[in-house]
Amino acid sequence: MGLEEIRKELDTIDREIVQLFQKRMDLSIEVAKDKAKTGKAVFDGKREEEKLNSISDMVGDPLLKTPARELFRGLMTLSRRRQLQYLSEIGHKSDFSFREVGELSFSGKKLAAQGVKWSYSYLAGRVFFQEDSIEFVEHFQDVLEAVQSGKADYGILPMDNSTYGMVQDNYDLLSRYEELSVLKEINYPVSHCLCSAGDYRTEEIRKVYSHPQALAQCREFFKEYPFMEKIADLNTAIAAKKLAETKEEYAAVLCSRPAAEYYGLRILQDGVSSKENTTRFFLIGKEKIYTKDADKLTMILWAANQAGSLYHVLGDFTWNGLSLSMIQSRPVGDKAFSYLFFVDVSGNLSEPEMENALSALKEEGVQFRILGNYLPCKVKNS
Known part of the structure; x- marks a missing residue:
């Protein structure tokens, strides 16, 4: 033949x-x-x-x-x-413990944010909240505690950066607060300024304070100035506030332009980080709800430690025509060399394709938890 x-x-x-x-x-x-x-x-x-x-x-x-x-x-x-x-x-109607609502309400609600005024969490929070509705806490865990206890209606957490990747500690935190859910994603453009409290030139700076993520996002800048000591702080705006108070000589911070202006610092160099630098923030709430126009779902899943288990999990999404935009592994704290996966999937909980994929995972014995189904919000550069 x-x-x-x-x-x-x-x-x-x-x-x-x-x-x-x-x-x-x-x-x-x-x-x-x-x-x-x-x-x-x-x-x-x-x-x-x-x-x-x-x-x-x-x-x-x-x-x-x-x-x-x-x-x-x-x-x-x-x-x-x-x-x-x-x-x-x-x-x-599908039933995954989430309820569909028409829209989210932010009027008259309190938002918990880590840091101080003009931090990036504060700036991202102002996309939906008035200035007097934002209350500050010291640590990221305090944000979740405020929401869980009812002291705040919502919380905001930075989760990923387009230059440096995931904020691992915040993913680990979110995995432990089962009562809370992700209600919104805010993609906020981040541009760091190098600022001092005195009249210095960039090459005179010897110490730079900022959040570890901000320091990492400016690694190309530090290649030009390898003699600068990088010192981690809780927050970019907190670092700016401290420097404004101490007026430390030959020291600088990496922070937003609004933070530098608010705390009276001198901007030595603008746009130190990458031009395409964006941070993804999650807006956290206590209600397990999603809007009709939600088109992105974030979940945690635990795949069995055996051959082909992750392949079959991913196959349940592929066969249903669902696109995975992110999959990140994190170690399970109390089990050596065991991992959980954070997954972003395009789709809505009311869609048959999503229900089919999630039902299949459930029936196959795959442990998973839906963190939220939401509509991303992209903020344009000002």
């Missing part, structure tokens, strides 16, 4: 597969109709596992057993997705 004949036969087989695929999807609707009447769950883990085992038994070639299982696992995922699409059309 020549190549052209082989290709023609493959085309014939492919047409038959497409026809059978369409027939299988049509039957999935009939299954959904029956489940709508009887109240049965869309996902039947026991039935699917039995089906996959029987498929493996049918395949004669040992090398094709695993690929056949994956092919049919995907087909069953698509069948469930089809069922959920139908159920959604007739009014079925």
Whole structure:
């Protein structure tokens, strides 16, 4: 048999597969109709596992057993997705302990932010809150404590930076506060200034104070001035406030321009950090709610420490057409060499595709917690 004949036969087989695929999807609707009447769950883990085992038994070639299982696992995922699409059309609602609301309300609410006035948390918070609605705390954990205790309605935390990556401690913190959820993402442009309390030139500075993230975001600047000692502080604006009070000689801070102006510091050099430097902040609340227009979901998941476990988890999103924009691993504190994963997924909790993916994780025994489903807000450079 020549190549052209082989290709023609493959085309014939492919047409038959497409026809059978369409027939299988049509039957999935009939299954959904029956489940709508009887109240049965869309996902039947026991039935699917039995089906996959029987498929493996049918395949004669040992090398094709695993690929056949994956092919049919995907087909069953698509069948469930089809069922959920139908159920959604007739009014079925997903239940993941989150409630859909029309919009978020910030009027008359208090926001907890770490640091002092004109910190980047303060600047990002002012996108939605009035100046007199923002209350300051000393540490990032205090932000979450304020929200959990009811002293503040919302809290704001820096989570990631486009130049330097994730704020690891804040991800670890958020994983421990199960009652709280992410209600909004604020992408705020960050531009650091090098500022002093005296009349110095940049090359005269010997010490630079700032938050560790800010210092790291300006690493290209420090390559030009390797003699400068980098000293970590709790916050960029706190560093600015301290320097304004101590007036330390030959010292400088990295902070925002508004912070430098507010605390009366002299700007030696503007735009020290990268021009494309943006920090992602999470707005934290106590209610497990999401808006109808939310299109991004952040979750924590614990994948079993065995071959293929993370692959199958990611496959549940892939087969449902959901895009993962971030996956970060963090060690589990009390278990050596065990990891949890922070995942960002595009989608809304009310969508059948999202429900299908999350239901599959649940039925497969994957532990996960939804941190929030929200609409990102991108702030333009002023």
